[in-house]
Amino acid sequence: MEDYKPYLTEALSIARTAGAIIKTAFTNRATLSIDLKNANDADLVTQVDRHVEQVIFSNLRSVYPSHKFVGEESVSESESKRTGLDDTPSWVVDPIDGTTNFVHGFPFVAVAIALVIKGRPVVGVVYNPIMEELFYATFGGGAFLNETPLPLPPLKPLPSLSTALVASEYGSDRAPEILDPKVRTLHKVVASPARGVRTIGSAALTMCYVARGTLDAYWEAGVHAWDVAAATVILREAGGIVVNWEKGSREEKGAEAYDLCSRNVLCVRKTAGAGEGDVIVEKIRAAIEPVQYARD
Template sequence: IVVQSAVKQEKQVSSKSTPTDLVTETDHQVEELIISTLREKYPTHRFIGEESSAAGVKCELTDDPTWIIDPIDGTCNFVHSFPMVAVSIGFAVRKELELGVIYHCFDGTLYTARKGHGAFCNGVRLQVSKEKDVSKALILTEIGAKRDPATLDIFLGNMKKLLSAPTHGVRIIGSSTLALCHIASGAAEAYYQYGLHCWDIAAAAVIIREAGGHVMDTTGPLDLMSRRVVAAGTREIADCVVKQLQPINYGRDDTDPDDLA
């Protein structure tokens, strides 16, 4: 409701680590609302939030029950009223992801999943694409906040490799969480990104896995803090995507507090 009501208002916009890494007053309001509501019900739980981390709170995943929150994923979209904006809430216990909720703010679509209980979109069960041939795959990605020439060369080079693999195409929608939900729904076969944060992937990882898909680091099993991810409906597609990628170093969420891009 906070996000929807703010869409038609004049937005107070500022930048964080780079001119392309935007934040609005609504980001802060939504995060505060989510954390205060959950803390009232679960006073002993820990929280990792995008805006609190950007403000200097250490981003650390422990064995304690932890809520991992992205108050507005797709802030640049939100600023321009481009309708790919989501709120993402993940929950981990003993560093294992257990719950995921992602809400598409513009159209009211709600994605939910609980470990061992399936993934759903507005109550309808989700199923990933079972395509194994990358030449028949639609692949999603995001640019990331780094726009220096060297990083852009690697990013564009990775896209060129995937397009030449060949694949059906590569798409960028401006919201990593909603892109990942498209993997869970079977609308696309794979997603990759260097530079996303733990709050971008936590909820979506549960949803994709419960829809039958795979979520991994580009170097092995998923590491929430590594800022690297490949997700796909099948392991064959995931492995093929990984082989095409040249890495981009964004550091880690838990050790690079000054590089939260």
């Protein structure tokens, strides 16, 4: 197996640099210049998002000039709006996951950096500099929060949705054909009943909280590859499940494959009981109403 630790070391260093910029800007956010994406009041971008992405890519290019670089702001400002992910080693970055949180001073904000090789995230770093939460993992090397292995003990059973604290998001697209099925799905899961529902505003952090074991499950449609790539390897290395809404093929080690560019995600934490996570996945899948998004 390839040693991904050198890549992780580089990603951690760059994430800390980016985090320092984000934290300073968060403290002084009253002076922020805020733009709307596609004239959507629910989809924001700031000069800090753009600056942080430039800093990250400049540092990565100096070390890995032959790699590909995919970032939220560079893709959103391109004509194709596509990630262009292929077999080339690719760094997939969200400079500020949770921009709306950032603008409003809600501290669930993170920089997310992933190395993706042949469609599989093999290095992931998710750093919330406001709350000093540094999640990271390499494929086959385990997952950690500030050097503590994940999931955090004690490992709890998850016999049914009735004992689960779940999370989902409404997303920035409020068109009825997008929003209505999301609301109906949420209603069906809550009525199952789930114990509680949380909406955090950052896909990367939400998945990391599932990896940590403080959230039990999470699903969302409309996510992009940069939202979920880093957290995917973190959550899987923490023993959790990361899959698409529709059942997929099996990977080499028997886990269900996950398509990063599918625009949806469903995940469940590691559980104490064998097969409990798979049962929760299928329970949520049964409640989900499909939402159509163009692929990344």
